[in-house]
Amino acid sequence: MAGGGFSRLPGGSVVVAVALPSPAGEGRRIRVLVHAANRARALTRLRNLGLRSVYLRGNSEPPTPDEITAVLHHPDGLIWRTAPDDVDELWHPIRALLRPARPA
Template sequence: MAAGGYCKLPNGTVVVALNLPSPAGGGAGSVRVLVHAQNRARALTRLRNLGLRAVYLRGNAAGPTPDEVTAVLHHPDGLIWRTAPDGGPAGPELVTELWHPIRALLGRPAPQRT
């Protein structure tokens, strides 16, 4: 289970934001994951298909900020992450870390172009 939330965009799609424990484990903190999809169910399915099986969205307490929505909409995969700030989900702290593609978190190689 994860803290998070979502926002519905004017075109009907949604951006889901989740705070998840780091897959690195060992007290490595948590990560903030953003997913752009047609609806909440598809957003969670995208994460589950990547191996994050126990991902659920309960409530809407920690929805994406406008800056996070912009970041995920401008990424070609529509699925990005960065280390979550210590103050909670996208708190008022200045976050200087850039967003990363999800394959960088899961340790998957980039697709080969031919």
């Protein structure tokens, strides 16, 4: 998977950022941030949510300081947004991404 990386925090935990295809299938990507004790646990958290094909290869796009602040201030420590290049879009909790669509 391209577009991911991690940053180790002073306390020993890490923030992992990965880019995934949008579940809406519009050809767009989403950027997911996870705060965990280590990289393996961060990826396990995503896999346990049903995102089975999540891998981190390399550290080409580590989380920015603003992204680290955002994920550390979220109670779940797991957030996403659809347009990583659009600074006007707010971060969403992961449950908003995984919530089943409501019938019309």
